[in-house]
Amino acid sequence: xxxxxxxxxxxxxxxxxxxxxxxxxxxxxxxxxxxxxxxxxxxxxxxxxxxxxxxxxxxxxxxxxxxxxxxxxxxxxxxxxxxxxxxxxxxxxxxxxxxxxxxxxxxxxxxxxxxxxxxxxxxxxxxxxxxxxxxxxxxxxxxxxxxxxxxxxxxxxxxxxxxxxxxxxxxxxxxxxxxxxxxxxxxxxxxxxxxxxxxxxxxxxxxxxxxxxxxxxxxxxxxxxxxxxxxxxxxxxxxxxxxxxxxxxxxxxxxxxxxxxxxxxxxxxxxxxxxxxxxxxxxxxxxxxxxxxxxxxxxxxxxxxxxxxxxxxxxxxxxxxxxxxx
Amino acid sequence: xxxxxxxxxxxxxxxxxxxxxxxxxxxxxxxxxxxxxxxxxxxxxxxxxxxxxxxxxxxxxxxxxxxxxxxxxxxxxxxxxxxxxxxxxxxxxxxxxxxxxxxxxxxxxxxxxxxxxxxxxxxxxxxxxxxxxxxxxxxxxxxxxxxxxxxxxxxxxxxxxxxxxxxxxxxxxxxxxxxxxxxxxxxxxxxxxxxxxxxxxxxxxxxxxxxxxxxxxxxxxxxxxxxxxxxxxxxxxxxxxxxxxxxxxxxxxxxxxxxxxxxxxxxxxxxxxxxxxxxxxxxxxxxxxxxxxxxxxxxxxxxxxxxxxxxxxxxxxxxx
Numbered sequence: 001x002x003x004x005x006x007x008x009x010x011x012x013x014x015x016x017x018x019x020x021x022x023x024x025x026x027x028x029x030x031x032x033x034x035x036x037x038x039x040x041x042x043x044x045x046x047x048x049x050x051x052x053x054x055x056x057x058x059x060x061x062x063x064x065x066x067x068x069x070x071x072x073x074x075x076x077x078x079x080x081x082x083x084x085x086x087x088x089x090x091x092x093x094x095x096x097x098x099x100x101x102x103x104x105x106x107x108x109x110x111x112x113x114x115x116x117x118x119x120x121x122x123x124x125x126x127x128x129x130x131x132x133x134x135x136x137x138x139x140x141x142x143x144x145x146x147x148x149x150x151x152x153x154x155x156x157x158x159x160x161x162x163x164x165x166x167x168x169x170x171x172x173x174x175x176x177x178x179x180x181x182x183x184x185x186x187x188x189x190x191x192x193x194x195x196x197x198x199x200x201x202x203x204x205x206x207x208x209x210x211x212x213x214x215x216x217x218x219x220x221x222x223x224x225x226x227x228x229x230x231x232x233x234x235x236x237x238x239x240x241x242x243x244x245x246x247x248x249x250x251x252x253x254x255x256x257x258x259x260x261x262x263x264x265x266x267x268x269x270x271x272x273x274x275x276x277x278x279x280x281x282x283x284x285x286x287x288x289x290x291x292x293x294x295x296x297x298x299x300x301x302x303x304x305x306x307x308x309x310x311x312x313x314x315x316x317x318x319x320x321x322x323x324x325x326x
Numbered sequence: 327x328x329x330x331x332x333x334x335x336x337x338x339x340x341x342x343x344x345x346x347x348x349x350x351x352x353x354x355x356x357x358x359x360x361x362x363x364x365x366x367x368x369x370x371x372x373x374x375x376x377x378x379x380x381x382x383x384x385x386x387x388x389x390x391x392x393x394x395x396x397x398x399x400x401x402x403x404x405x406x407x408x409x410x411x412x413x414x415x416x417x418x419x420x421x422x423x424x425x426x427x428x429x430x431x432x433x434x435x436x437x438x439x440x441x442x443x444x445x446x447x448x449x450x451x452x453x454x455x456x457x458x459x460x461x462x463x464x465x466x467x468x469x470x471x472x473x474x475x476x477x478x479x480x481x482x483x484x485x486x487x488x489x490x491x492x493x494x495x496x497x498x499x500x501x502x503x504x505x506x507x508x509x510x511x512x513x514x515x516x517x518x519x520x521x522x523x524x525x526x527x528x529x530x531x532x533x534x535x536x537x538x539x540x541x542x543x544x545x546x547x548x549x550x551x552x553x554x555x556x557x558x559x560x561x562x563x564x565x566x567x568x569x570x571x572x573x574x575x576x577x578x579x580x581x582x583x584x585x586x587x588x589x590x591x592x593x594x595x596x597x598x599x600x601x602x603x604x605x606x607x608x609x610x611x612x613x614x615x616x617x618x619x620x621x622x623x624x625x626x627x628x629x630x631x632x633x634x635x636x637x638x639x640x641x642x643x644x645x646x
Contacts, residue, residue: 027455034455036529040448041460043441044499051480051496052467058476068479117371120364123356125349135632136372142624142631144558146576150583150617151378154399161381164398193374212350219352258560262584279474284565289475296473304470 062297066290075290082294091269092295095278098271103252105184110192111248114199115241119233121200122207134204137197145258148194152186153177177263180271187259202240210236246314250307253299275299379621386410386614393610410615419578420616426490427557427575431623434494434556439549442499446507447533451519467501474565481566492566493559493574500555503548510544511537547634550627557623579620583613 031038062082064075086092117137124130140148154160158175166174176182214232223231257276264272264281273281275295283292349355356364381399388396389405396402414420448454449461472480477496486492514537522532538545560576567573570581581587588608608616 030455034451037448037451037454038456040444040529040533044445044504045460045463047441047495047499048463048467051477051498052472053463055472055476055480056470058479059473061476061479068482120367123364124368133368133372136375138632139375139625139628142554142558142628143621144560144576146560146580146584147558147617147620150579151382153584154382154614154617155378159398161399161401164396168397197371197375216350216352219354225354225356261561261564262580265585276474283475284478289479293473293475296475300470300473307469 059293059297059300061290062294064290066293068287068289078290082291083298085291086294086298091273091282092278094270095273095275099253099255099274102184102187102255102274103248106188106191106255107248109188110196111245113192113196115203115237117196118200118203118207119229122204134197134200137200139197140194141198143194145194145256145262148190149259149262152190152193156186178266180267183263183267183271187255187263190259191256202244203237206237206240207233242314242317246310247307249310251303252306253303382614382617386611386618388611390609390611398610399614410609410611411619414612414615414619420575420619422571423573423575423578424619426572430490430493430559430574431553431556433490434498435549435553437494438498438500438503438552438556439545442504442507442548442552443533443538443545445499446504447511447529447537449504450508450511451529452512452516464501464504478565487566488569488572489566490572493562494556497555497559497562500552503551507541507544507548510541514540543634547631550631550634553627554624554631575616575620579616582608582616 058072061072061075063077063079064072065078065081066072066075121130121133124133143151156162156176158173158178160175160177162176163174166172176186179186210232215228218228218232253275255274255276257274257280260272260274260277261280264277269277269281276299279292279296279299283289283295286292381401384403385393385400387403387406387408387410388400389407389409392400392405395404415424445464449457449464451457481487481492481496486495518536518540519532522536527535558576559574560580563574563577567577570577
């Protein structure tokens with residue numbers, strides 16, 4: 001979500017700022033002038049080429065019966081064989097369903113929380129208190145998933161603090177970390193704990209751009225607190241909300257890999273297998289590379305289509321979208 | 327407060343802050359339940375973050391008796407001792423993992439920062455040769471990733487499995503960080519750069535003598551972002567390191583805490599013979615001390631990250 005607001009800024013800058021240097025000069029002259037800049041960019045371009053674009057091409061093994069010994073050139077091409085196997089596999093559909101369920105659940109129970117918190121925090125008058133709360137709320141964003149899961153285990157796990165307290169009260173055993181029935185709730189609360197505070201940043205920034213005179217004028221016209229919220233604040237936040245919603249929908253097949261790989265063993269694959277962990281376990285650990293790559297490619301292509309469709313939809317609704325049409 | 331006091335800078339700042347803190351006259355005062363509810367919710371937010379950290383720190387500092395008496399995690403500190411830390415840091419798996427994590431973080435951050443600064447500057451001069459297609463190459467990485475399996479096959483075909491380079495090279499560039507830095511560089515007034523060019527400076531000279539001194543804040547923020555992500559990285563190590571002797575701290579943390587297993591303290595990884603140098607089962611205090619060691623660098627870096635969040639603006643570099 002952060003990435004795209006920056007991208008659009010960069011786009012805007014680029015559009016306004018170009019052509020301050022000689023545009024008509026021929027290539028050789030421009031090269032003579034600009035070669036140091038090209039040299040500076042080259043390490044990044046090489047690294048992205050080698051570790052991003054080149055392996056992206058490696059996805060062709062999804063259409064092969066890939067063997068590590070034969071390599072891409074020596075392996076047999078089997079067309080859509082891996083995909084046929086994939087779509088006939090109940091575990092794949094279960095992983096897809098789990099992924100979509102988690103996305104849907106988080107859309108309802110995670111997405112609104114940063115908005116709500118930002119509104120609440122924005123109404124705190126004392127700058128010092130506000131900065132303090134922001135500082136604390138952003139912090140878990142910088143923790144690793146291993147750490148977050150460890151902390152949750154210590155609080156809500158079988159030998160965690162809550163279980164400990166319940167035990168001394170004479171209640172039975174309690175363990176939220178291994179209970180498949182509450183797994184959806186667990187992963188959502190972990191995501192909220194880690195990133196809801198951080199999510200406020202965008203909304204706080206948007207809130208600070210709303211002209212205070214609007215509120216004063218509305219108050220003078222007799223609008224109370226709630227009507228001002230409804231008629232000024234929420235319309236002011238709408239572009240940001242739409243943007244983040246698009247990005248979340250575009251990312252519907254990504255629910256966070258580390259969080260699930262860490263907890264898969266404890267609650268079982270039935271509820272915790274998502275597309276990314278499916279690729280890892282069914283493809284990589286088993287050594288069934290072509291099959292795993294097919295699952296990964298499916299996810300990548302559908303994800304790309306989703307984000308393009310969501311963006312188009314936003315344009316149709318008259319919103320800015322993730323990137324502008326140019 | 328009288329007007330004379332306004333000349334004293336401290337008073338002035340306080341006065342200004344007070345004005346900012348004041349409710350505008352047209353706004354109705356909030357109801358008592360409203361204020362109470364707001365306080366409770368925000369208090370809970372703060373508590374939800376700080377309480378687990380507090381419990382972990384206190385438990386890590388507690389003696390074995392205190393842990394036994396509490397029946398597990400310790401909330402009320404009694405009989406504090408540093409013995410868990412002494413034990414962890416006097417050699418063994420955790421010490422080693424700590425060294426690995428610190429090494430990867432320092433080397434990786436420097437590497438990433440240098441190439442990010444270079445590329446961000448190289449792409450920030452408007453109208454330069456090929457800058458649009460090259461920028462597109464960077465931006466396009468947002469839309470799709472190479473996927474787990476092709477990445478693994480690539481790293482393994484380079485013979486980088488079980489090397490520390492595999493923890494750095496594949497994820498050395500964050501396009502997000504690059505774009506942040508580029509936007510900042512683009513905000514530096516062109517007059518400054520043009521005047522340096524007139525004085526005969528080349529692009530490298532402009533970058534090191536003009537742009538870098540003006541960009542300390544953004545370099546600090548991006549550097550800290552990189553450092554935190556290297557420190558927290560878990561998946562690269564899981565994917566590319568088979569030899570658990572080379573594991574960084576996050577993987578050790580997972581093994582001890584999340585999986586509640588132990589690592590052989592000697593060499594040899596998975597092939598180690600059973601019973602060989604298996605450390606005594608870690609006590610709860612020791613486990614919690616590992617958690618604290620894993621989180622401490624982030625906590626130490628955090629105030630600096632926070633300080634620089636707001637400093638995204640360049641102030642009056644060109645006068646007149």
